[in-house]
Amino acid sequence: MSNLTLSGRERWHRMSRRVRFPWPQGFRPGFGGSLALLFCAVMILAAVAGPALAPFDANESDFAAIMLPPAWLTDGLWEHPLGTDQLGRDVLSRLIVGTQIAMIVAIATSVVAGVIGVTLGLIAGYLGGWADAVISRIVDAFLALPFILMALAFISALGTGVGNILLVLIMTNWAPYARLVRSEVVSIKRRDFVVLAQMAGVSRTRIILRHILPNAANSILVLAVLDVGRAVILESSLSFLGLGIQPPDVSWGLMLADGRAYISIAWWLTVLPGIAIVATVLSFNAVGEKLRVWFDPRGNL
Template sequence: MRSFFVELWHDKAAAIGLIVIALIVLAAIFAPWLAPHDPAAQALTARMRPPVWLPRGTWDHILGTDNLGRDVLSRVIWGGRVTLIIGVLTCLIAATIGTVVGLWAGYAGGRTDSILMRLVDIQVSFPGILLILLVVGMIGSGVGTLVLVLSVTNWMVYARLVRGIVSTTRQSQYVDAAEIVGCRPARVIFRHILPNLVSPLLTILILEFTNIVLAEAAVSFLGFGVQPPATSWGLDVASGRDYLIIAWWLVTFPGLAIAATVLSINLFANWVRVTTDPEEREKRFARAVAAKRSRRSPA
């Protein structure tokens, strides 16, 4: 762990990204203790209060209140919990489906590969957001429905990635040797092929998490996602869009939470991609050695 943090600290952007991610996750976990108010509690006498640093702002509502008198800070904290839960569950389910399909297609090859990849191509051809709205509109909205729909519409990227890596690894000599000595296909897949997928899967999982967060925000913004009295960042942005001119804080703070989450995850994912890729690590080491030699050489 010490070497991990030492190496991470050399990439300041990734370190800052990880710190921001950790703070957001901790805030979501401890939302019942950190939120100063019930996010659904209404107080019409305190509606449209601005943030504390503006005139009429009070310390009782640090980031102000919305059109129903609900505390914006509490809704941002609780909204982060819902958004992160949707993102994590969706990524895990989509990654599981895509990895299984990709492993099956890449290892079996032939007709099985062609059929499975054509199914992937067919689903990719449908606009993702349109398919999400269609399914949610038919079976109803809610957190569980949103997780299911986002998982079904995002597993293809994992399937394509895994299938490409497995198809290449399938021709490796160590895989041939394992098959020659009599290893069953399941052992070959899980013992010899699957470990090669850890690094690319981890990277794509982190990057896809940002897409899920943005997709959840977009669907909730359109009114097909999380429904009141529950809250999410996308729903908060949707609720405040009609008051953007007179109460900018209703949209700004949930929007900043989405932007900070997506940016931090992208910065950290870029470092993970480089760190877990042996070729990229070798290039980075070579650049560091070259830089040291250039500093030592006389001017």
């Protein structure tokens, strides 16, 4: 069969047979998963490199090039491949800088909230008793409250800005980690190897770090990857509402908010940041799902 008549999926399968990708043993992301991994890698690269990849300063205005459409449309210029906004700022440059803020906030939120939630979950699940009761009630309270109400309360007290938004997201994202880890610990601590370690007089700290935490690590990693996409949505939502990132900093949500007044005459000001948000969230969710299947093919995670 000619390569011209093959579908994209069939071409991918043929290429993957000839090319050895350095995936871990047993990990087969497939065509969609490989695209998601590639996109996530590009997002992380943009976060690391940041403004160095942007062709223009994200806040540099060019009043001679206001509202230029993307280069492939009539009147577009390849100097500004994704067009310009109402102040003549390059949309591509702003998307790249917005990627840096989105990834830094999302990954930092997942890491710090994960550390807090995992620590409290380990304490509640292993110790039980009053510690479990107190931590579980706090977790239930945080999970019951709507995110936007908690965000409004924290932001009213702390103010806006990248640091405060990061703190708000951490304070509202740690509870799912604590609930997940507690349930994992309650199950793991009943297993024979933990009971034998307790009978041998091994300290609680050593049991938790050497026996319980490694057995819960798979579930924690999957939740952390999925939480990156969730944090991107939350940060963009707050910025869109004017409660998050503030100018001159750049955020995808802030770009959406700035461009909505011009959507009828300059659709790219809202569509392109929206595509960036959707693609990022879907990619991290897809990677998280592939990791879940890899760690537990039976679907118990």
